[in-house]
Amino acid sequence: MARTEHFHDPDGPRPNRIVTAATAFVQDEEGRVLLIQRSDNGLWALPGGTQEVGERIATTAERETEEETGYRVRVTDFIGVYSDPDHVIAYADGEVRQQFALSFRAELIGGELATSEESPEVRWIEADELDDVPMHPSVRLRVDHGLQRRAKPYIG
Numbered sequence: 001m002a003r004t005e006h007f008h009d010p011d012g013p014r015p016n017r018i019v020t021a022a023t024a025f026v027q028d029e030e031g032r033v034l035l036i037q038r039s040d041n042g043l044w045a046l047p048g049g050t051q052e053v054g055e056r057i058a059t060t061a062e063r064e065t066e067e068e069t070g071y072r073v074r075v076t077d078f079i080g081v082y083s084d085p086d087h088v089i090a091y092a093d094g095e096v097r098q099q100f101a102l103s104f105r106a107e108l109i110g111g112e113l114a115t116s117e118e119s120p121e122v123r124w125i126e127a128d129e130l131d132d133v134p135m136h137p138s139v140r141l142r143v144d145h146g147l148q149r150r151a152k153p154y155i156g
Contacts, residue, residue, distance in 0.1 A: 002092045003040050005136055015088045015098035022061035023048030023139075024106040025146030026073055032126055033143060034108075035133065036068050036119035044135040046142055047119070048101065061104045069122045070114025073106035079145050080154030087138055103142045103154075 006012030023046040026034040035044045049064035051057055058075040065073045080103050087099040113122055125133055127147055135143070145154050 004090045005041070005138075006088045006090065007137060008086045012086075012088055013090050013096045015085070015096045017095055018098050018100045020051040020057065020060075021048060021101040022051060022057050022064065023101055023103045023142060024061040024065045024073055024075070025079055025103060025142065026065065026071070026106050026108055027146075028108060028124055030124075030126075032124035033130070033146070034065075034069060034071065035123055035125050035135075035143075037121035037123075039118050039120050041136075042134070043139070044125075044133045045139045046103070046146075048103075049118075057102055058104060061102075061106060065106065066111060068116050068119040069111075071111040072109050074109050075104045075106045077105035078153050079103040079105055079142065079150070080156065082138060082142060082154070082156060084138065084156060099138060101142075103145070105146060 025046055036047050038045050047065040047068040051060040061075055062073055082099060082101045085098055089097045115122055
């Protein structure tokens, strides 16, 4: 589904929905970060998606990572809450979501690289290459927080 993100845009649409989402920050043994290229906007992002009814939020991050990347992961830590009301996502069907995502650190436990309809490209990216990868500022914030290994979770 086509989507347009509005980030601190005074002319952006007003949200009409909040949907709980989770992302997984995963690094390999070389310290590279697992990223997907989103099919809906072409930008790079952490794997993740929306929580299903009856599912624990950490399981959402694990399930979505496997669906989008082919890798099985296990959540090990909490990075932060990302709920900026000035970040909204407008969908072609009229839904406008206020961002609400929980980001988790996860470790790789199996699987192998695979793409999906939502993620036509999956890559392990070196930290010093992140500036060359087009990603939304809200995603970059989560990646930076994951790399920083902050003592306390981000609440924002």
